[in-house]
């Protein structure tokens with residue numbers, strides 16, 4: 523099982539953010555939060571027993587605002603409640619302005635945090651100001667060096683492209699500057715204008731302009747190419763890693779592993795059941811104290827499960843295993859979506875190999891549109907009876923046979939050393955595509971997000 527812990531505090535609210543986070547206020551609010559979280563952990567430990575946990579992810583919000591020794595206390599309680607596996611990935615989202623004290627960084631390492639994901643977002647002070655970020659570019663670079671000097675060997679950075687006023691040249695220059703630091707992992711998200719945020723209002727009223735669609739597409743394509751040239755594996759639409767540094771938490775989510783989310787607003791999916799903790803801290807606290815947290819779960823419908831399978835797997839470089847679709851639906855993906863698959867294949871947006879369908883980089887760029895069409899077709903098909911074996915497509919047949927023989931498939935890009943995790947986070951990424959399509963994906967869980 524994957525464990526996600528939502529820390530709902532930030533120094534101040536960024537102008538593009540729709541996550542559940544509160545401005546860090548009175549110390550009592552933080553203390554109350556931590557005490558409730560510890561009780562929630564104990565509650566789940568009692569309910570579930572020593573369930574093996576392969577990954578713990580502190581997301582938010584800004585988890586790095588909590589004192590390192592508090593993170594240690596939480597991790598001690600995690601270890602009491604669950605069977606944390608040797609070598610488990612313990613990730614924490616962190617913002618540059620909260621990574622300044624070497625002694626805190628060393629304590630974080632000592633208490634077991636072994637992976638940091640830094641919310642850098644961009645290296646231009648004017649744009650950081652537009653985004654409402656509480657740090658400057660120089661602080662981000664200094665924080666990265668401080669984290670390395672403290673001994674962290676697995677450090678990632680989150681960046682956003684497609685920012686108001688940003689040019690392709692600026693984005694590529696920033697990317698080159700970041701790459702010179704050799705982070706182990708990079709998450710590059712296209713800016714999403716979340717309804718109701720100040721940034722969305724600025725763009726809607728014309729005070730700010732997003733880059734043209736063509737420039738946004740080039741930021742995704744050229745950025746990915748640069749990172750690959752620099753030795754990063756493009757293992758998910760928005761994620762790149764040096765070999766062996768793929769985020770195991772997120773991979774687990776994309777592969778459909780169970781995850782338990784703790785803290786206000788956290789989502790969980792366990793054994794085919796899904797629920798969200800309340801956002802309101804008082805309601806969350808009451809549910810924990812009354813032992814009711816997680817008791818109002820919904821059973822995932824077959825339709826939701828298959829839509830999530832398609833959505834999550836097609837985000838990854840490995841892709842969607844045709845056999846997994848059959849196991850879930852009793853139907854044949856290639857037959858069900860024959861015309862669309864042929865079309866996408868012909869246009870160079872999709873490839874089939876070893877029993878896996880994967881989007882090419884061009885396909886990733888327009889993934890929202892592709893998913894929207896797949897969702898519509900799947901929803902119609904799910905109302906039909908289960909079918910008999912299909913007539914394979916030309917190259918798909920070969921792929922399926924090869925998969926049956928080997929019992930496993932690898933995508934053409936191949937993602938080595940991966941356990942077969944959420945953003946995560948939401949992250950339908952591509953700004954160019956986001957403008958063109960409005961898919962109706964299943965609700966995205968909160969675990970494993972990268973954004974802070």
Ligand code: SF4
Pocket residue numbers: 531532533534535536539540541543582583584617641973974
């Ligand atoms: S983007 Fe991240 S750091 Fe900014 S307010 Fe949202 S959760 Fe906090």
